[in-house]
Each structure stands twice: as C-alpha cells, then as structure tokens.
Amino acid sequence: MKRPHIILIILSAGILTFAFRNNLKHYLISGLQLAKGKKTVQQRLEQYGQAVRERLHPHFEVAKIPYPPKKVVFVGFKYEKKLEVWACGEENRFNLIRTYPILAASGRLGPKLKEGDRQVPEGLYKIESLNPNSMFHLSLRLNYPNEFDRRQASRENRSNLGGDIMIHGSNASIGCLAMGDETAEDLFILAAETGIDNMSVILSPVDFRERVFPEVTHTLPEWTDVLYEQIKQELSKLMIQ
Numbered sequence: 001m002k003r004p005h006i007i008l009i010i011l012s013a014g015i016l017t018f019a020f021r022n023n024l025k026h027y028l029i030s031g032l033q034l035a036k037g038k039k040t041v042q043q044r045l046e047q048y049g050q051a052v053r054e055r056l057h058p059h060f061e062v063a064k065i066p067y068p069p070k071k072v073v074f075v076g077f078k079y080e081k082k083l084e085v086w087a088c089g090e091e092n093r094f095n096l097i098r099t100y101p102i103l104a105a106s107g108r109l110g111p112k113l114k115e116g117d118r119q120v121p122e123g124l125y126k127i128e129s130l131n132p133n134s135m136f137h138l139s140l141r142l143n144y145p146n147e148f149d150r151r152q153a154s155r156e157n158r159s160n161l162g163g164d165i166m167i168h169g170s171n172a173s174i175g176c177l178a179m180g181d182e183t184a185e186d187l188f189i190l191a192a193e194t195g196i197d198n199m200s201v202i203l204s205p206v207d208f209r210e211r212v213f214p215e216v217t218h219t220l221p222e223w224t225d226v227l228y229e230q231i232k233q234e235l236s237k238l239m240i241q
Helices: 003-019 021-036 041-063 147-155 181-194 224-235
Strands: 071-077 082-088 095-101 123-125 127-134 137-142 166-168 199-204
Touching (some): 041 095, 123 147, 127 166, 127 181, 127 199
Antiparallel strands (some): 082 095, 137 166
C-alpha cells in the first residue's frame, strides 16, 4: 500500500474517532462495566455498608447525631481542597461529622460555564443519582447544570454547559471531585442510607466563613457576586458550635 493511502486511512480514522468520541466513550464505559459485572445500589450497601458504618458511627456519636441522619450536606471547597460532611437529626441542627481531603479537582476559582472548560461547578446542588458501577469505583452524580446555571446561560446566550459532574473515587478527575475509593464508599453509603432526596451539596470557591475571595487574574461573570452571596448564606447555617 502506498504511503499516501496509509496517511489517508490514519487521518480518516482520526476524524471518525473525533466525530463519534461520545459514542465511543459510552461503549467503552459500558464494556468496562459489563466486564467487571454490574452491581445495584443495594448490592453495594451489602458489600461496603458494614465497613462504612464502622468508620462513620464514632463521628456521628461525637456529633450527637443519630445514624442514618435526617439530612446531610456535603460542602466542597476548591481553594482548601476539602469536603465537609454535615448532618442533622430531628432537631434540624446541623453538626460537622467529618472532613475529607479532595484528592483532585481540575480548573480554577470561578463557576463552570461550558463543556470542556475543566471547571468544577460552584453553587448549590442536589445529588441526582448514585452510580454503583462507576469507572471511578463509586460515584454520586450532581444536578449540574441547575436552574441557576441554566438561567445565567440563557441570559448570555451560552449553550452546551456540560454535565456528568460527579463526586467519585480514585485520585484523578476533570471537572469532578476525586475523593479516593474509601472516601467514595463513605459518601456513597451515607447518601444511600440517608436518601438522596435528603441530601444537598454546596460547592464553593473558598471557605467564606474563614476568608474572602482572593484576587484572580481571570475575568469572572458579572453574576458571580450574586452566586457567592447565595453560597455565603448557606455556609452561615453551618457553623461549628
């Protein structure tokens, strides 16, 4: 085969791979999950539940919060690279349960605006679903883009906001929070036993309870101050007594 024909074939394969990269990604993920066997959330509870409860119960006892709690709030801080777990019982008084290090979170301070910007979102989110068959051990899917994200995008004529934002295991991530496998088990089981309808997530650029937003060289959207005020109000409800 002549060299120009080989180059043409390679270029064609590259173009096809780029054009159908989303489908290829889907099939690759599905194939890997099938190879290792699909599990249900209940099966993961049976697999990891006891070990997770043994790790979490002492922290709940210190906080004087029953397990499973009535409500849980995950608070992720991009600057500090930490995730706090807050919970409450019937009295609706939140106490800090545990703080975990965030092992990887790409991007910089500022909200996520579009697919491919590698940004971890900032805002007030819910847990949309639990994935017991994640490529990154276990994962919790956030409802990004939420109503606030979509409203700002509409005003600015932005589309293709991205998605598939997870809190997951492993120690590498693009736009998600990578927490390590054992921590992912803790968060996954806690969410499963609390119920995702009783969960909320705050993703903040910094811990506004302790510091002001630092000066940055990149431009932030005009509505960032409004978003950060919402985050500050929610954080003010979570103060160590």
